[in-house]
Every structure is written in structure tokens, then in C-alpha cells.
Amino acid sequence: MASAHSGHGRACPATGGPATRPAFRRVAGTVPTAAALLSALLFVLLGLPGTPEAFAASGVPHTLGAQGISGALDASGAGTGASGAPGVPGGSGDGVTGASAVTTPGRVVIIGVPGLEWSDLDRERTPNLWRLAGEGGSASMSTRAVPPPERGITCPAAGWLTVSAGQRAGAPGTGCEPPRAPEAAPGGGASVPGWDELTAFNATTSYRPVLGQLGGLAAEAGLKVAAVGPGAALAAADKSGKIGKYAASVEELGDLSPYGLIVVEADDLARAWTGDALAADGVPATMTTQARQEAVARADRVVGTVLDRLPPSLADGTTPASPTASTAPETTAPETPAPAPAPAPETTTPETTAPGTTAPGATTPEATPSEGTVPGTAAPGTGTTVLVAGLADTSVAPHLHVAIARGPSPGGETYPRGYLTAASTRQDGLVTNTDLTATAIGLLGLQSPNGVVGRAWQGGGTSEEPVAATVEKLADDDLASQVLREVRGPFFAVFVAVQILFYLLAAVAIRRGWGGSRALTAIQVVAVVSGAIAVSTFLAQLIPWWSLPAPMVWVIVTILGFACAVAGVALSGPWRAHPLGPLTVVAAITSVALLADVMTGSALQVNAVTGYEPVTGGRFYGFSNIAFAVYAAGTILALAGIAQWLISGGRRTLALAVCAAYGGLAVFADGWPAWGADFGGVPAFLVGVAILMILVSGGRVSPMRLILVGLAGSLLISAIAVADWMRPADQRTHLGAFVQQVLDGEAWTVVGRKFGAMIGVTVGNWSLSLLTLVALAFLFLVLDRPSRWGASALGRAYTLAPALRAGLIGALACSLIGFLMNDSGIAIPAMALTVAVPLTLAACVRAVRLSPPTTPGRSSVPAASTAPPSP
Numbered sequence: 001m002a003s004a005h006s007g008h009g010r011a012c013p014a015t016g017g018p019a020t021r022p023a024f025r026r027v028a029g030t031v032p033t034a035a036a037l038l039s040a041l042l043f044v045l046l047g048l049p050g051t052p053e054a055f056a057a058s059g060v061p062h063t064l065g066a067q068g069i070s071g072a073l074d075a076s077g078a079g080t081g082a083s084g085a086p087g088v089p090g091g092s093g094d095g096v097t098g099a100s101a102v103t104t105p106g107r108v109v110i111i112g113v114p115g116l117e118w119s120d121l122d123r124e125r126t127p128n129l130w131r132l133a134g135e136g137g138s139a140s141m142s143t144r145a146v147p148p149p150e151r152g153i154t155c156p157a158a159g160w161l162t163v164s165a166g167q168r169a170g171a172p173g174t175g176c177e178p179p180r181a182p183e184a185a186p187g188g189g190a191s192v193p194g195w196d197e198l199t200a201f202n203a204t205t206s207y208r209p210v211l212g213q214l215g216g217l218a219a220e221a222g223l224k225v226a227a228v229g230p231g232a233a234l235a236a237a238d239k240s241g242k243i244g245k246y247a248a249s250v251e252e253l254g255d256l257s258p259y260g261l262i263v264v265e266a267d268d269l270a271r272a273w274t275g276d277a278l279a280a281d282g283v284p285a286t287m288t289t290q291a292r293q294e295a296v297a298r299a300d301r302v303v304g305t306v307l308d309r310l311p312p313s314l315a316d317g318t319t320p321a322s323p324t325a326s327t328a329p330e331t332t333a334p335e336t337p338a339p340a341p342a343p344a345p346e347t348t349t350p351e352t353t354a355p356g357t358t359a360p361g362a363t364t365p366e367a368t369p370s371e372g373t374v375p376g377t378a379a380p381g382t383g384t385t386v387l388v389a390g391l392a393d394t395s396v397a398p399h400l401h402v403a404i405a406r407g408p409s410p411g412g413e414t415y416p417r418g419y420l421t422a423a424s425t426r427q428d429g430l431v432t433n434t435d436l437t438a439t440a441i442g443l444l445g446l447q448s449p450n451g452v453v454g455r456a457w458q459g460g461g462t463s464e465e466p467v468a469a470t471v472e473k474l475a476d477d478d479l480a481s482q483v484l485r486e487v488r489g490p491f492f493a494v495f496v497a498v499q500i501l502f503y504l505l506a507a508v509a510i511r512r513g514w515g516g517s518r519a520l521t522a523i524q525v526v527a528v529v530s531g532a533i534a535v536s537t538f539l540a541q542l543i544p545w546w547s548l549p550a551p552m553v554w555v556i557v558t559i560l561g562f563a564c565a566v567a568g569v570a571l572s573g574p575w576r577a578h579p580l581g582p583l584t585v586v587a588a589i590t591s592v593a594l595l596a597d598v599m600t601g602s603a604l605q606v607n608a609v610t611g612y613e614p615v616t617g618g619r620f621y622g623f624s625n626i627a628f629a630v631y632a633a634g635t636i637l638a639l640a641g642i643a644q645w646l647i648s649g650g651r652r653t654l655a656l657a658v659c660a661a662y663g664g665l666a667v668f669a670d671g672w673p674a675w676g677a678d679f680g681g682v683p684a685f686l687v688g689v690a691i692l693m694i695l696v697s698g699g700r701v702s703p704m705r706l707i708l709v710g711l712a713g714s715l716l717i718s719a720i721a722v723a724d725w726m727r728p729a730d731q732r733t734h735l736g737a738f739v740q741q742v743l744d745g746e747a748w749t750v751v752g753r754k755f756g757a758m759i760g761v762t763v764g765n766w767s768l769s770l771l772t773l774v775a776l777a778f779l780f781l782v783l784d785r786p787s788r789w790g791a792s793a794l795g796r797a798y799t800l801a802p803a804l805r806a807g808l809i810g811a812l813a814c815s816l817i818g819f820l821m822n823d824s825g826i827a828i829p830a831m832a833l834t835v836a837v838p839l840t841l842a843a844c845v846r847a848v849r850l851s852p853p854t855t856p857g858r859s860s861v862p863a864a865s866t867a868p869p870s871p
Contacts, residue, residue, distance in 0.1 A: 106408055107384040108443045109262045110436070111306055112163070112231060113299045114156040115269035115394025116402045118475040120296045123468070128304035129404070132388060134467040136406030137459050139420035140477050143392055143401050143433045144617035146170025146205050152398050152616075156270040159392030159433060160234035161198065163263075165209035166437035166452030172201045176284065178267075178274050179230035181248075188245050192233055195241025208746075210451045212239035214437050217446050218261045219244060228253055229265025231391075236263040250305045257311050260444060266302035268295040273394035286395045303388065310384055383408040385415075385443050387457075389436050397485065398615045400478040403431050403457070410442030410456045418463030419470070423455040423731065425620035426601060429474060431457055432617060450729075450740060476547065480607040481615040483546040487555055491609050494556070495533070496767045499834065502526060503778040506841060510782060510793055510848075517849065524845040528567040528582045529560075530838035534630040534831060535590040536562035538597065538604040538611065546607070555609060579846040580801045583839040584641025590634030590835060595666065598623055598675045610831065622677035622733075623670055625824035626831050632685045632818070633811045633832040635666045636692055637839060640807025643696045647803065656697055663689035667713075671720050673733040679721065680821035683713030688814025695806030710817075761825035768830040775833040783844050793844035796851045804843055811836045 116129075118140065123130050145158035145168045154162075155176035161169035171177070182190035192198075195211075202209050216238035218225050226245040227236035237243050247253035256262060272295035273284050287295070385408055390401030405415045419429040434454030441448045442456040463470065506527070509519040539562040545554040566589050567582075575581030597604040602621050605611035610626045612619045623631060639659045646655035667685045670676040690709040694701055717735075724736030732740075762769060783794040798805045815832035822828055 106443050106445070107256075107260055107262070107311075108440045109256075109264065109306060109310070109384060109386045110163070110232075110235070110440060111264045111266060111303055111386065111388045112160065112235065112391045113266045113269060113303070113388065113402070114159055114231065114390065114392035115273060116296065116299065116388075116390030117399050117478060118402055118471055119478065120292065121402070121471050125293060125297050126300040128300050128307060129388065129402070130467060130471075132303070132307075132386065132404045132406050133470060134417065136386075136404055137415040137418055137420035137457065138470055138474060139403040139429045139431045139457070140400035140474050140614065141389060141403035141431050141433060141436075142425075142614045142617040142620075143390070143398075144168060144615075145392075145433070146202070146207065148176065149174055153393040153396070154391075154398065154433075156231055156267065156274075156392040156394075157234065160231040160265075161202070161211060162209070162433050163235040163389075163391065163437050164214055164237065165202070165211050166213050166434050166441075166448065166454055167209035168205075168207045168434070169202050169209040169211065170205065171198060176274060178270065179234055181230050182227075182233045182243065182246050184246070185242065188247075190227075190233060190243050190246035192237050192241040192243070195237065198234075198241075206752075210239070210449075212237055212241065213449065213452055214440060215243065215261070217441055217448075218444055221444065221446055223260030223444060224258050225261045225263075226253055226256075226259045227263045227265075229267060231267055231270070232263040232265040236261065250302065250309060256309055261440065264302070264306055266299040268298040268302070269394045270392070271295070307386070310386075385409070387436060387439060389433065391433060391436075397482065400430075400474075400481055400615055402474075403436070405439070405457050408443070409459060410439065411458075413459065415457075416459045416462040419460040420457045421460040422457055424453075425614075427603075427606065427614075427620055428460040429477065430614055430620065432620075448729075450744060453737070476544075477607075477614070480544075480546040481613050483551045484607050484609065484613050485615070487552045488609050490552055491555060492767060496771045499530065499771055500774050502530060503774055503782075503837075507778060507782045510845075511785075520845050520849055524582075524842050525567070525571065527838040527842035527845065528570050528586060529563050531583070531586050531835055531842065532563040532566035532570070532589070533559060534610065534835050535586075535593055535634065536560075536566065538608050538627070538630075539593065541604045541606070541608050541611075559609075578645075578801070579797055579843045579850065580641040580644050580804060582846075583804075583843050584638055584645075586839055587634040587638035587641065587835070590630060591638050591666065594623075594627055594631040594634070595669055598669060622675065623681060625681075625818075625822045626827055628670065628676070628678055628681040628685075628822075629815060629818060629828040629831040630835055631666070631670070632681065632688060632814050633835040635663065635685075636688050636810045636814060637807045637836060639663055639689070639692060640696070640803045640810070641801075643692075643806070644801045644803035647696070652697070656693060659689070659693050659696060663693070667716075671717050671735075673720065673724050673735055677733050677735060679717055679735055679738065681818060682717040682720075683710055684814045684817035684821055686710075686713035686716065687817055688810040690810075691813050692806045692810035695809065696803055701809075759825065761823070761827060765826060769826045772826055772830045772833060775830075775837045779833075779837055779840065783841065793848050794840070797840070797844045797847040800847050800850065801843065804840070808836060808840060 120126065121129050121133065143154045143159055143162075145154040145162045147153055147158070147170065148155060153176075155171065157177065157179045158170040160179065161171065180193050182192055184190055199211050202211060215225050215236045219238050224244055225236050225238075226247070227233045227243045228247050228250055233243050233246055245253070245259070250264060253262075269287075269292070272291050273287055275284075386404075386406045388402060388404040390403070392401075393399055403420060405420055407415060409415050420431055421428050422431045422435045424432055424435055432454060434452070435457055436454065437452055438448055438454035439456045441452065506523050508514045509523055536559045540555065540558040543558050545551060545558045548554045566586055569589070570576070570582035570585035573581070573585070575585060593604075602623075605624055605627050606620075607613055610624075610630070612624045614620065639662060643655040643659055646652070646658065667682060667689060670678045670685055671682040687706065687709050691701055691706075694705065721735040721739050724732055725739035727736065729740075779794075784792050786792055811832060815829040815836075818828040818832070819825060
């Protein structure tokens with residue numbers, strides 16, 4: 001980076017000189033102080049009573065009533081943690097209070113259907129699942145666990161073990177072996193064979209799950225636990241691998257009334273899949289469509305059997321009549337239709353009482369509400385909640401799976417008809433498999449240990465849309481994830497190849513003068529479009545390109561369309577004449593668009609080619625590492641352009657104030673748990689902004705000042721993390737969860753996994769590494785060297801717009817530190833340079849065209865002869 005500000009930069013009067021030293025000292029001295037004051041303010045804000053409500057109002061849902069519930073492009077699980085994002089290991093669970101029952105626990109029925117996807121549901125073929133979707137909340141479920149070696153799928157056994165632990169778990173072996181049948185024990189119980197082996201294997205994984213959390217908590221609280229099927233036994237077993245009651249089928253289990261926790265396995269899809277021929281690695285191939293439909297229909301009949309055998313008074317999850325109320329007999333039998341106003345035809349069946357209503361003759365909760373019960377809701381800890389989950393993959397590629405909840409939620413409210421959400425994802429219609437464990441624990445009135453990293457499922461609000469529309473939308477989410485997995489690799493290959501080719505052609509044009517002024521004009525236009533590509537990969541999510549024919553073509557067309565639109569704005573206004581005009585517009589649009597995205601739920605990053613994919617489950621909200629790189633580079637360059645405009649008008653103080661105000665907001669948004677929730681990005685971003693301000697003020701960047709600013713950034717993000725940790729455990733993000741991991745002695749496990757991921761991405765992703773090297777070589781060996789046009793193009797740009805030097809150095813420093821502090825490795829500088837280098841090239845071309853050539857021209861008059869005159 002030294003060469004970026006050497007030589008030509010020192011000749012720029014606006015970037016140095018004695019007259020600017022006092023302003024510099026004020027800026028340099030106030031950066032750490034301001035960061036410290038901001039950190040203290042964050043402590044106060046996050047620690048105030050009522051802060052959880054403030055977070056919820058800003059778009060961060062918090063679990064209701066569940067007391068104490070604790071990607072190479074974020075695909076590695078980066079940035080998520082024990083807050084419910086399943087990417088970061090939680091604690092061992094030993095340091096947190098165990099379960100203790102509160103009031104009368106409700107009954108929880110977990111029906112696991114490994115492999116069940118939303119595209120499998122059909123009104124005629126799966127009537128019971130269709131009915132449940134119409135009676136409760138629905139979502140896609142990310143089912144990430146510990147995969148088999150060299151595979152990215154979740155095997156059925158791993159899915160069940162993840163439910164048991166509330167953390168990503170897996171089973172030894174190279175394939176997807178089906179769970180083994182439990183060994184019978186006296187009294188109708190059973191024990192899981194090989195439990196000690198499973199426990200030892202999971203202790204060696206980076207997530208260190210504690211198996212038996214769910215079943216153990218329920219048993220310790222005095223609840224009866226029953227399991228139906230070998231997979232269900234894995235989920236319902238306690239920490240010793242024992243199950244209180246085991247049956248091979250629902251019919252064999254008999255009366256369900258005595259049990260507080262019932263786990264049922266509908267393994268028809270898994271058996272149909274594992275019954276096929278195994279691949280060389282032990283993973284079965286994909287099922288035929290007919291075999292899949294038949295297996296789903298059989299699984300649906302198992303679901304129907306469970307629903308039919310639930311105790312009639314609690315089958316729909318409503319609250320029984322208060323004992324002090326009328327003693328009229330309950331008449332909520334299945335054959336009695338509800339008298340409530342008729343809902344949409346698809347949401348109920350004629351034979352079933354609608355959830356949340358009471359049949360004629362029954363005493364309603366509103367008549368004599370029990371103490372602490374909100375009228376129209378189920379009393380906390382009462383009723384039966386049915387949770388349906390497609391816990392694992394039954395194909396060679398990972399998918400999103402079905403999640404349905406019907407009945408009372410952990411907070412007592414009945415799950416409304418509509419979409420489910422959770423604090424772990426902050427996305428309507430998206431939950432995780434670890435959330436299932438937290439939901440069941442909360443419904444049983446128990447407290448989760450630290451090792452359970454999920455968050456309870458919540459209703460995302462009542463929806464009036466038909467069931468078919470909900471199913472179609474959730475199936476489309478999975479389609480988007482599948483298409484993304486197919487196009488991401490080819491897209492980056494094309495992206496890298498085109499960028500490198502463009503740099504080579506631009507180098508010839510600038511160094512050799514190839515093509516003359518017309519070539520320079522074309523290079524400037526293409527450079528502006530290229531600089532807008534990064535933000536356009538997110539803006540492209542506004543159009544459902546994944547549902548169109550030939551999605552690879554359409555994603556490129558969509559991204560190019562948005563990039564051309566952004567470039568059109570940058571090249572069409574009065575600012576286009578200034579060297580930094582187009583750069584400032586593109587960078588500002590980049591910064592503002594991504595800032596608005598994280599403030600409104602990060603929807604543009606979900607399933608974007610440069611964002612995060614729910615199937616991978618590395619991150620679901622806030623800034624992904626690539627988005628951070630693009631956002632930070634855009635912000636710093638935009639501030640440099642604005643500062644140059646203000647300084648040119650003699651308003652240096654205002655320029656510094658704008659940089660401090662918007663730069664501070666941008667850094668704050670990056671780290672604030674309700675928005676960016678980015679731990680590693682804050683110190684890097686703050687250093688980049690500080691370098692910009694120091695150089696704009698005319699000062700000099702010294703190692704000591706960089707260290708002070710870096711410490712200020714570390715203090716800022718530490719203050720945010722600690723303040724987040726001070727909130728209730730079920731409302732923390734992964735920032736606060738990391739503090740808990742430090743206290744539990746788990747921090748080095750997380751740091752080691754992130755460092756390994758950073759090395760793996762850098763070494764393994766050769767295309768982004770090559771793009772980074774080529775971009776830096778182009779910047780320093782082409783733009784910063786004398787050319788056919790005379791002095792270096794970068795030096796001319798520095799002369800006409802000195803603030804460019806400050807912005808470029810700040811952006812490069814930010815990307816370098818971000819590379820060292822995040823697990824996406826080389827992807828961070830690669831994407832930051834994708835914004836910075838093309839836009840810098842556009843500024844340099846404009847500067848070359850505005851400046852007269854500095855090389856002497858050839859004389860048009862022949863030189864006089866030096867020979868002696870003839871006599």
C-alpha cells in the first residue's frame with residue numbers, strides 16, 4: 001500500500017502541509033476518544049430495561065416466554081453462533097442451570113420426517129400434512145449438521161442427533177447409515193446401541209454437541225418421554241442413551257396421554273432412499289419421482305395416525321376449560337365442526353375443529369380466563385403442540401425442508417396460520433433444526449443450557465393466503481437455494497475471467513496508448529459498470545431470476561442490467577465531468593443500498609450469488625463477509641468523493657464532519673446486533689474510516705496511530721458484544737454468545753475453526769486469489785507507473801482529486817485487516833478490490849483526459865543543419 005500514496009501524492013497541497021496540522025491533531029486525537037464514548041453509550045443502550053422490545057421494534061424478533069433459551073462465502077458457518085445461528089459451537093452446557101419445570105408443562109409431539117420438502121406436499125397425496133399447514137405456522141428449515149466426509153448433506157441419523165443435542169451433531173462413518181434399532185429394557189424402555197461411540201465421535205467435532213440434552217431435560221423434570229422408531233430414539237434419549245418408553249410404531253405405543261414429550265419417526269422417505277444402490281462413498285443416489293411420492297404418502301399416513309391418537313381435548317392445542325368455570329362436558333370431538341366464521345376453504349377440514357376455537361357447548365377460555373392467561377390464547381404450559389420437521393436430506397444435494405408448528409407456542413399464544421420465524425434467522429418463513437430443540441424445551445416449560453444454540457419458533461403473524469400459496473412460496477425458497485448452488489461456481493468463474501481480461505485490455509490501452517481517446521472512453525464506461533457489479537449482485541434479488549428458464553443466463557443478465565442502470569446514473573449527471581464523480585455515485589449507491597438492506601432484514605443477501613444461502617446455514621442475517629467487503633469499500637470511497645467536493649469548495653471542516661458522521665453510522669450499523677451483527681468487520685472498518693479522515697485532514701498515518709485506532713475498534717466491538725451478552729440468553733445474537741463462549745472456555749475452539757476456514761478459503765479458492773493478485777498488480781504496476789500518456793494515471797488522479805488517495809488507502813487497509821480477522825479469507829480483499837480498482841480506473845481515465853500530456857511532442861519543423869555553410 002505504500003506505493004499508493006508515495007511520489008505523486010506528496011505533491012498534492014490538499015493532503016498535507018503545515019496549515020492542516022492542527023486539524024489533523026484534532027481528528028487523530030478524537031478518533032479513539034469518540035470510539036470509547038460510543039462504546040460506553042452502547043453499554044447503556046443495550047443494558048437499559050426494555051431494550052429487547054427496542055430490538056424487536058427494529059426488526060429483531062425475541063423469543064416469547066421461553067425462559068433462558070440460549071459461509072467459503074459464509075458457507076463455512078462463519079459469523080453465527082450460540083444465539084441460534086448454528087454455525088458456531090455453543091458451550092458444553094454444564095455451566096448453566098439445568099431444567100426445572102414451571103407450571104404444568106404442555107405436551108410436545110415431534111414428528112420427524114427426514115427428507116420432507118415443501119415440494120412434496122400435495123392436497124390429495126398428503127392430506128394430513130396439508131391440513132397441518134393450514135392450521136398452524138409454516139417455514140423452510142435449514143437442517144445443517146455434521147456431514148459425512150467430503151459431502152455437504154445431513155444424513156438422517158445426524159439430523160436426529162442434532163435435535164437431541166440442540167447443536168450440530170453427526171454420526172461416524174463415510175455414508176448415511178440408517179439408525180440402529182434400540183435395545184429393549186425392562187418396563188418398556190430402551191437404550192440406544194453404540195451411544196458411547198456416538199458421544200465420543202461428536203466430542204471430536206468442532207461443534208462439541210452434548211447428546212441427550214432434549215430427552216435428559218424432560219426426564220429430569222419428571223416428564224414421561226416416549227419414542228417411536230430408531231431415529232426418534234436418538235432424539236429422545238437422555239445423556240446415557242436411555243429412553244423411558246420405546247415403541248416400533250404409533251399403534252404399539254398405545255395411549256399418548258401419559259407422555260409429556262413424544263418423538264415420532266416417519267422414516268418412509270429415508271428408508272426408500274437408503275434402500276437404493278449406494279454410491280462409492282456410501283451415500284445413496286437420488287430417488288425416482290414415483291418412489292418419492294409413494295414414500296411421502298406413507299409418511300403422511302403416519303402423521304395422520306399420530307393426530308388421530310392425540311387426546312381429543314388437546315388434539316388441536318386449545319386450552320381446556322377452567323376448573324372453576326362451567327362443568328359442561330367438552331365437545332371438541334373431531335367430528336364436530338367449529339361454529340366460528342368460516343375460514344378460507346383450505347385452512348380447515350370439515351371433520352376438524354379449527355385451532356384456537358371451541359366447539360358448541362364447551363366453556364371458552366374467554367368466559368373465565370385463568371390467571372395470567374391472555375383471552376383467546378392458550379395458557380402457557382397447557383395443550384398439545386405438534387411440531388413437524390424434515391430433519392435431514394434424502395438426496396445427493398442438501399435442501400431446505402418442511403417445518404410446521406400447530407398448537408400453543410412457548411409464550412402461550414397459539415401458533416397463527418402463516419409463516420414461522422425465529423431469532424436465529426430473523427427471516428419470515430425460515431428456521432433451523434437447532435431451533436426445533438429450543439422450541440420443544442420452551443414448550444415443556446424448561447430452561448435451555450448453553451449447549452442448545454437454537455431459538456424457539458415464533459409466529460410471524462397471521463396470513464390470509466391459501467395453503468397452496470404458502471406451500472408454493474416455501475418450495476420456491478428451496479428452488480432458489482438449489483439454483484444458487486448450481487450457478488454460483490460458474491458465475492464466479494465468468495466474473496473472474498471477465499475482470500482479468502478487462503484489466504489486461506485496459507493495461508494495453510493505458511500503457512501503450514492503444515485505441516487512443518476512444519479506447520479511454522470505452523474503458524471508463526466499462527470500469528464504472530464493473531464497479532457497480534458487486535452491489536448489483538444483491539439488487540438482482542429484487543427479481544426472481546432463479547425461477548426463469550436458463551437461470552445462469554438470467555442471473556448474469558439481471559446483474560448486468562442493474563449494473564448498467566447504476567452506471568447510467570453515475571455517467572449522466574453533472575458530476576460525470578469530475579474525476580471522482582462516477583466513482584462517488586456508484587460507491588454511494590453501494591453503501592446506501594447495503595446499509596438499507598441490513599436495517600430492513602438483509603433480504604437482498606439471502607440466496608444472492610455473493611450473499612448467504614439458507615441451505616448452508618452459515619449465516620441468516622446481518623452482513624455476510626462478502627457483503628461487508630463491498631459495503632466497507634463503497635462507504636470509504638463514497639466519503640472520499642464527497643470530501644473532495646467539499647474540500648474543493650473550501651469546506652474541509654464540513655468534509656471531516658460528514659466523514660465522521662456517516663462513517664460512524666456505517667461502522668455502527670456493521671456491528672449493531674439488530675443490523676449488521678458483524679464481529680470481525682468493525683475493527684477493520686473503523687481503521688479504514690480513520691485512515692481516510694487522517695489523510696483528508698492533511699495528517700500522516702503512523703503505526704502508533706493505527707494501533708490506537710485498532711484498539712478503539714476492538715474496544716467498540718467488545719463493548720457491543722458484552723452489552724449483548726448482558727441481555728437475557730434467549731435474546732442474544734452471536735456477538736453475546738461469543739462472550740459466553742469465552743467465559744465457558746470455548747473461545748479457542750471458535751477461533752481455531754475460523755482460522756482454519758480462512759486458510760482453507762484462501763488456499764482453496766484459487767480464482768479469487770488470482771483476481772486479487774491481478775487487481776493489485778494492475779493498480780500498482782499499471783495505474784501507478786508512467787504511461788504512454790506521460791505521468792502515471794493514478795498520479796494525475798491524485799493531483800486533480802487528492803482525496804482519492806485517502807479513500808483508496810483506507811479501503812485497502814480495511815480489506816487487508818478484514819482478510820486477517822474473518823474466516824472468508826481472500827474473498828474479502830477480492831470483493832473489496834472489485835469495487836475499488838475499477839472505480840479508481842474510471843477516475844484515472846477521466847484525469848488523463850482532463851490533463852495535458854506531460855511527454856514532449858515531436859517538433860513539426862525540421863531542425864536546422866549543423867553542417868558548416870557551403871562556400
